[in-house]
Structures are given as C-alpha cells and as structure tokens.
Amino acid sequence: xxxxxxxxxxxxxxxxxxxxxxxxxxxxxxxxxxxxxxxxxxxxxxxxxxxxxxxxxxxxxxxxxxxxxxxxxxxxxxxxxxxxxxxxxxxxxxxxxxxxxxxxxxxxxxxxxxxxxxxxxxxxxxxxxxxxxxxxxxxxxxxxxxxxxxxxxxxxxxxxxxxxxxxxxxxxxxxxxxxxxxxxxxxxxxxxxxxxxxxxxxxxxxxxxxxxxxxxxxxxxxxxxxxxxxxxxxxxxxxxxxxxxxxxxxxxxxxxxxxxxxxxxxxxxxxxxxxxxxxxxxxxxxxxxxxxxxxxxxxxxxxxxxxxxxxxxxxxxxxxxxxxxxxxxxxxxxxxxxxxxxxxxxxxxxxxxxxxxxxxxxxxxxxxxxxxxxxxxxxxxxx
Amino acid sequence: xxxxxxxxxxxxxxxxxxxxxxxxxxxxxxxxxxxxxxxxxxxxxxxxxxxxxxxxxxxxxxxxxxxxxxxxxxxxxxxxxxxxxxxxxxxxxxxxxxxxxxxxxxxxxxxxxxxxxxxxx
Numbered sequence: 131x132x133x134x135x136x137x138x139x140x141x142x143x144x145x146x147x148x149x150x151x152x153x154x155x156x157x158x159x160x161x162x163x164x165x166x167x168x169x170x171x172x173x174x175x176x177x178x179x180x181x182x183x184x185x186x187x188x189x190x191x192x193x194x195x196x197x198x199x200x201x202x203x204x205x206x207x208x209x210x211x212x213x214x215x216x217x218x219x220x221x222x223x224x225x226x227x228x229x230x231x232x233x234x235x236x237x238x239x240x241x242x243x244x245x246x247x248x249x250x251x252x253x254x255x256x257x258x259x260x261x262x263x264x265x266x267x268x269x270x271x272x273x274x275x276x277x278x279x280x281x282x283x284x285x286x287x288x289x290x291x292x293x294x295x296x297x298x299x300x301x302x303x304x305x306x307x308x309x310x311x312x313x314x315x316x317x318x319x320x321x322x323x324x325x326x327x328x329x330x331x332x333x334x335x336x337x338x339x340x341x342x343x344x345x346x347x348x349x350x351x352x353x354x355x356x357x358x359x360x361x362x363x364x365x366x367x368x369x370x371x372x373x374x375x376x377x378x379x380x381x382x383x384x385x386x387x388x389x390x391x392x393x394x395x396x397x398x399x400x401x402x403x404x405x406x407x408x409x410x411x412x413x414x415x416x417x418x419x420x421x422x423x424x425x426x427x428x429x430x431x432x433x434x435x436x437x438x439x440x441x442x443x444x445x446x447x448x449x450x451x452x453x454x455x456x457x458x459x460x461x462x463x464x465x466x467x468x469x470x471x472x473x474x475x476x477x478x479x480x481x482x483x484x485x486x487x488x489x490x491x492x493x494x495x496x497x498x499x500x501x502x503x504x505x506x507x508x509x510x511x512x513x
Numbered sequence: 514x515x516x517x518x519x520x521x522x523x524x525x526x527x528x529x530x531x532x533x534x535x536x537x538x539x540x541x542x543x544x545x546x547x548x549x550x551x552x553x554x555x556x557x558x559x560x561x562x563x564x565x566x567x568x569x570x571x572x573x574x575x576x577x578x579x580x581x582x583x584x585x586x587x588x589x590x591x592x593x594x595x596x597x598x599x600x601x602x603x604x605x606x607x608x609x610x611x612x613x614x615x616x617x618x619x620x621x622x623x624x625x626x627x628x629x630x631x632x633x634x
Contacts, residue, residue, distance in 0.1 A: 132522060132540060132544070132575065167572070172546050174546040174571065177571075365571075437549055438551065438569070439548070439549055439569050441573075441574060463571055463572070464548040464549065466548075466571065471549070493551075
C-alpha cells in the first residue's frame, strides 16, 4: 500500500538541508531537490500551527534573480520585463512587489513569480521547477536592457502566521511597519537580507532571503522562539490550497491563461485594451480578448459534499451518469483548518457559477462537489 | 489467535475461519495523519489482492488490499467516523474489516511478526 519512489537522479540540497535532517524532516524529491514533506509533528499539526502561531518554511529551492538595468535606471528594467508579463511593472514603486506571470504566445502561463522593486534593480522570485527556463527566457529577451543575475548563494525562508510579525520584529527593526507586499533589503540579525511581507499560506507573514552561509544559524535563531515551528511541503500545499492560491504545474500551466485561471485581478488596467501600455506581452491578443469577452472555462473552488478527498486529475462531470467530462480537478486535498476536503479545478463557464453542483469520478463512483468561493479560509494580510 | 502480515503492510488476526484486517503501525507512520477511510460493503466477496479499502492522508490516497479471498462480514464504522484512530491504534481499535476465510491455504504465504519486522527493517 505504500508507493515506492523510483531510483532518483542525484538531488540538489538547499543550505538548510542539514537542519531538516537534524530536526527529523521526512525528505522527498521535489523539483529536483531533497526537501522535507513533513517533520515529526506531521502535516495536520504543522498546518494548524501556522494558522495559529508562526511556521518557518524552507523555500530555498525557488529561484532568486536580480534584474539590473544596463542604463542604471530601474524603470528601464521594468519596461523591459513588461515584454514578458501582462502586469504593470513600471508602477511598482521602490520598496514594493507585485505578483506576475510569464506568458507564452498562446496566452498560457510559463511560470508565476514575484517582482520587487529594490530601487536600483528588480528582484524576482520564481518557481523551482521553472527557474532554468525562466533564466534562459530572461537572457534571450531582456539582455539588451538588463543584466540577469541568478542569486544562487542565497537561501529563502518564509515565516508565516499570526505571530510571524512579533517574531521577526525582534530581529528586524521595521518588520512591524511593513505592509502586505512591501519588499526590500533589510538587516535581520545583522545580516544583509531581502524581506517581503508576503507568502503562500493566506496568513500574514514574511519571505526572507538570507545569505546561504548564514541560513542555518538564521533559521535556528528563529526556531528558538516558542512561537515558531518548522513546516514541511505537505502543510505548505494544504495551506495554499485553503487560501485558494495556484500551484504552478497543477492549477496553472502553459495551457491555461491568466484569465481562465481567474487571475485577471493581477493584470492592471494600464496593460489592458485602452491602457497606457496595452498589450506588448506574449499572448496579449488572446488574453486581452478574453478579459473583454470572457473565457469558455474557468478555475473554480470545489467543496466535496462527502468526506472523501477528491485529488488532482479526477475528472468532473455534469451529473452522475454523463460520459463526457466537463473538466478536471487540478488540486485536491483535505483542508485541516476547515476539517473538510477541498479542491480547485477547471469547469466550462456555464457550470462555474458559485453554488452549482458537479460530480467527480473517484474509484468508479461519482461524488458530488459544490462550486465554491475562493479562498476557503479568509486571507489575513496586513494591507 | 495468530497475527499474520502481508508485504503490503496489512495485518490479519486469524480466529477460526474469520480474519480481522488492519494496516500496520509501520504503515500508518509512513502515511502520516489519516483524514479519510473508505471501507468495503458488508457481504462483498473480495478476491485476494483486490483493493478492499482506502485510507487517505492529507497528501495522498492509499489502497488497502484484501490479504486473502473471502466475504466481508463486518466493518469498523468507528474508524470511518474517526480516521485518526489509525494513527493512534493501527493494530488495535483501528481494525478495518473482517472476512470469512474462503481458502485457508492462502494464509500459508503470509509473514509472522518476526518476518514482517525483517521486511520493514
């Protein structure tokens, strides 16, 4: 009954790998890295600890890049990056960050990322599984205007939960005055860090980029606080799903557009039809037309009516007997904070109205799910 | 009453022509927090190695196979109502189902406690 992993290719390790082993992390291959899926407390306790106290996550597998303008003017880097994303990067002021997507010519999503303006350059955080392709894309498309500098010598940790701010404020002078999506270089424990007030759990919290050589001491110092516990990738996934946040490669990928993925909120008016810098990114014709005319399918929240979790890949049907699937589940798990199964998936727009019922096929049975509002657990960002 | 084990981490307590089936403590440790259990219907005729029940952690679903051929006589409704019982008492209160043994010779290929310990070492 226990799946065995195939013989893995050599896995990369983050600077916190020794700490994961020392703290009893159960290690699994993830995006080419040997990563902790959970610690001895287990996924349920780790999840609930993050929602009530503060959880510390190693996300050093993610890609960190600096985009330095050759002109010395950060707005030139911002204009250049706008060739690749449908977001208004020029409007991101120094000390702020924004959620973005790299798109392809079909309007599909190549990766999703965070873009911060650090005053004289842009700082990007991209997904682990996409970082090589993202770097190649940036080099191919932006080298005229920018120097692309992968920051491989930095770790990245997330400190998430209602007590995160009190914990970080002990080590970082202005942590408590930062607002959601503020980002920039900060001294933390005297170290040269990049701090943003953001995360992937729906909770208030921070992501902190730390010099790799200092990462283990940094993490141990945070863990010395009674409020803080280490959290593995298992709880990271259940937290982000409760928060209705997309996982790249599951809920969004090169075949889904930002409009289909219900991410229109992330595309500012200046890049839409009639805006000051409308279009000019890959797939703009399709994405902008979809914003105006709607899409034939849409990402939705789904709540199974029974207790059985409905997993990624389960096909969705209009009723208990129809043979043609409407779509499929892209993320599905059990939500520890609401103590019920939750899922996200794609449905044809006529079936995507909140409150409607669809059926998922699980082990030969059709289980009813209710189309639900996202997020499943309200966000607690400090705006 | 003897307890036997499968390579797939089920335990069987044999009592006359009835076996009680559960998952081992080793299996629950590997699976982590169990949040859902689906049990077979009473009266179902299970064939050896057929998927009989499902246990799900936050992360994944795992099949529990019928360790031998037989008819389902009883299921543990307590564990479907409280899946975490598997984490606290896998080889006791969290038994899953009982089967009437169709062919006692099928028990011959199963492991005893010492062999199972070696299997999971």
